[in-house]
Amino acid sequence: MSAAGEPRYLFLGVGGMGMAPLACWMSSAGYSITGHDACLQEEVRQHLEASGVTLRDFVFPEQLGEFTTVVYSSAVRAGHPVLDAARSLGLDCLRRGEMLARMAEGLRLVAVIGSHGKTTTTGMIAYALQRQGIEANYILGGLFADTSLAPSRYSKSPWLVAEIDESDGTIENFSPEHTLVLNLDWDHADYYGKAAQLETAFTDLSLRTRQTVLLPDGMDLKGLDEAKVVRYASSPEQDFNTNNARAAFAALACVSNNLPEDVLEDFPGIARRQELLLDREGLTVIEDYAHHPTEIGALMQNLRERASSRQLLVVFQPHRFSRTRQFKEGFAATLSEADACYLLPVYAAHEPLVEGGELADMVDVFKDSEPVVLESGLAGLKQVNQAAMSRPALLAFIGAGDIEDFAAASVALLREPDSVDGACLGFLEERLSPEAKIKLNEPLANKTTMRIGGPARIYAEPASFADLQQLLKAAQLFALDYFCIGRGSNLLVADEGFDGLVIRFSAPAWRRVETLGAGRIWAAAGGRLKEICGFAAKAGLAGFEFLEGIPGAVGGALRMNAGAMGSWMFDVVERVQFIDANGHYQDWPREKFHFGYRRVEEISRGIALGAVLKSPESEEESSIRSRIDSYSTTRKESQPRGPSAGCIFKNPEGSYAGKLIDEHGLKGMRVGAAEVSAVHGNFIVNQGGATAGDVIELVRRIRAKVKAESGYDLEPEVLLVGRSWPEVLKEGADV
Incomplete structure (x- = not known):
């Protein structure tokens, strides 16, 4: 806990590959860091918690008084209520690159820049320094393939090795001690409308570099003082990792001399970079983050060599509409080298639709062989797996979006070809937190107030919002219907049970109730209404007394606008957090909802997560308790036990x-x-x-x-x- 007056940071989108290592580093350095991410991966969560980062499933504008600075990722969309509120309150709001630049001030920064290979090269430098026992800070933009290695390291050393992201323009905030330039290819057309603009960003950073600019053979940046340029060997004839290693050694020489030549011999690699997912007789499956034609071209050359006489199958997911429009011809040319190419829908990354950047536009530019467009669910998985099993194959999943989930589901189904349920559990095994529960054929009778019903085909109790997101992803990939329950009131489960996934909000995180101030409380979906009634009474908040007589939880009460004693749930609702019918997180005021009899339309088609409730007035606890007791007596006299x-x-x-x-x-x-x-x-x-x-x-x-x-x-x-x-x-x- 920071002392009064010290900065307190809220990271929005803390699970991002750039955000998480920075949050870990700052927390390890002693800063007060709280993080929120609606799509937090389990491996990332473990790194964050190990570094002391406080994680929250939900953050509200009313809680911003706890923080001095909000750091946000590029995935946080314009209009985000917390970010907008932070700005209106005058809090310091920084993009990830701006925050990193502040942390780098006063340190001897070795900046790694380039269109490709930044994370791998930075990882190589960091790994070599650790292996040799050389004190230095590092902050990656990804995760090591070896999960025991942290994506950042804090040290009292003056040296900091970090990759610098050029995509959003924050590169202009850095003035490194040394700059390692890997390569330069036009990308990020949404920010750099012309290739020359990206080159200018690289050149300007190099001009601000205080000592050495390390350039690969054959590259020139205009206006550089040749006296501070150091060349290192790099060749387009070599594979990317060979060139990355040469670049890493060049940068390491700026920090320490006489490193052994084999210091990178057992480098574990970076997650999602030619990551081996399955290797058995007749079939090898890999996944790679490549999302630029140059990267994919180099990767395809490597894959073709590895495939040898086997068929080479590629599943590609374009990343961003703007990039798809910019590079669709290049994508088509490189991907056509596969024996069969499968395409998944464009991963938007919160980008609005761009004309000319849709999947159909990319399909149209393939010349020699038309790609196969896949559904991003069970039908698509089976289609790819059937092709991979037809004869010996190397199957590669390529892209920077969420194709890693599709790839993992494919492998799970390859391992359990006769059991979709078994494959689903295999997929979720490393994605759910240890506190989450998941079972097959779990009886539901004892989970309802009526004590009736058959089993759930798959039953799960998520321990967090991140767990819930993983369960919903699994349901989408494996074509499972799902149903959510809390306390299990207002339900009758058929004797046959439920042929799908039942999600129960019973873990402590889903029963949280907390005060937001100004007569407001927040209650999670699994919170029991009777407990919320008592919580409000203790806080002196009137108007919740009628909840005492409703034997259910918040989620169900929001779904049906439950009522008792002449009052209704939405009488005390100010805002509701829910997942809508399209799978998107929403935080809506009560006025946006449409009500039917015992039904709130938008919530009935989605999943209620929690709600901000507001008391119409404050009152003495004793008076509130008196009404609660009166309602309780009436209920007991008029309803069966x-x-x-x-x-x-x-x-x-x-x-x-x-x-x-x-x-x-x-x-x-x-x-x-x-x-x-x-x-x-x-x-x-x-x-x-x-x-x-x-x-x-x-x-x-x-x-x-x-x-x-x-x-x-x-x-x-x-x-x-x-x-x-x-x-x-x-x-x-x-x-």
Whole structure:
């Protein structure tokens, strides 16, 4: 914890490959670092936590008073509510490169720049220094392939080795001691409209370099003082890693002399750079981060040599619409060297659609052989794997987006070709946190308030938002339907269970409730409504008392706008955090939602994650507790105590379901062990051993009786999981 007055940093997008190493380094250096990322990978999380970074699944504008500086990645979109609020509050808001430049001030920076190979070369330099016991700081822009090696290292040494990203223009903030230039190819057309602009950025950095500029043979940057230029051997005839190693040795000479020639002999490599995913008789699978035609061309040459007489299959995911438009002809030319080329949809990286940069535009420029466009799900996985298994092959997944997930899913399915479920679990094994739970064929009856139902085909309890994101990615890749539960009220699980993935918000992170100030609290999706009611009372916040009588969790209450005692959930909602129907994280004010009876449209099609709740007024805790006790007494007197799902039917317009059931003498009606409550007619109680079939048949009989004698159609309110009410009610009508 930083002392009062010391800077406190919030990293937005802390899981990014540039952000995470910087956050780790700053935390190790003693700075107070808190990080948030909606798509945090498990391996990155482990590095961040090992460095002392505090991680939060959710961050809100109301919490910005805790920080002095916000550092954000290029993946944070314009209009991000926290970033906008930070700016309006006058907080220092820095891009990743700007923050790194500040940290580099006063240090002897060895800057590694280039269009290709920066992370690998920086990793080589860092690895060699560590292996030789030479004290130096380093900050990578990626992860070592060896997960035991940290992506950054803090030292009291004056030396700092860091790769400098040119993509967003922050390169202009650096004035290195030494600069290592690897290569120069036009890229990032969204920022550098012309190749000359990128060359100028490299030249200007070299001009600001205080001592040595290391250039590869054959490269010239205009205006440099030749007295500070040192050349190192580099040849287009050599593979990238040979040239990277030569560059690394040139930079190492600036820090230390007489390094042994074999210092990089066992260099473990960088993750996602020609990473071997599977190697068995007849099939080798690799993944590589290449996303520029020059990189892909060099990679294809290497892959062709490795493939030898085997077929070379390539799956490519273009990265950004602007880059696809800029390089589509180059991509097509290099990828055509494969025996078969498969294309995944363009990874947008939060970039808006650019005319001429869509996948169809790239397909159109292939000349000799047309690529195969893949679905980014199970059908696409099976299509690629079938080709890879047809005869000996080298299968390569190439791209800088999320193709690593598709590649990992492909390998999982290759290992478990006869079991999609087994492949799914294999895919998730290294992606979920150790605290997460995942099982096959898990019974659901004991996870619902009605104590009825069959098993979930796959059952999971995510321990964090990052775990949830991985589960949803797996569901998309392996074509699994999913359903989310909290406490399990307002649910009836079919006897057959649920043929898909059931996600339960029961871990501590999903039951968090915290004060945001100014009469506001935040509650996560798995928080029990009764506990939130008590939390609010203790804080002197009135208006939440009605929640005491709702036997559910926040997520379900938001989904259906649950109510009791004349009040409704959205009476106290200010904002809701949820994943929408397209899989995107949203933070919406209550006014944006559309309400139906016991249904909030947008949340019903997505996943509620939590909500900011606001009290209409403050009050003494004793007064609030008095109302809670009164509501509790009323509830106990008017509702059954046995296992139930809550109200089974919606109230029809002009009447009440419970009243109609009572008037027609249906209290006590029973099918098997399912019985209409004698206390409240709109409850069906499990008297011990009831099945979903019992409840469904009882619902049919109640509906038929009420319809015949009053004309009212009673519609089920309880969600039927694993079947659908129209389906099962039609079955009854057809009998």
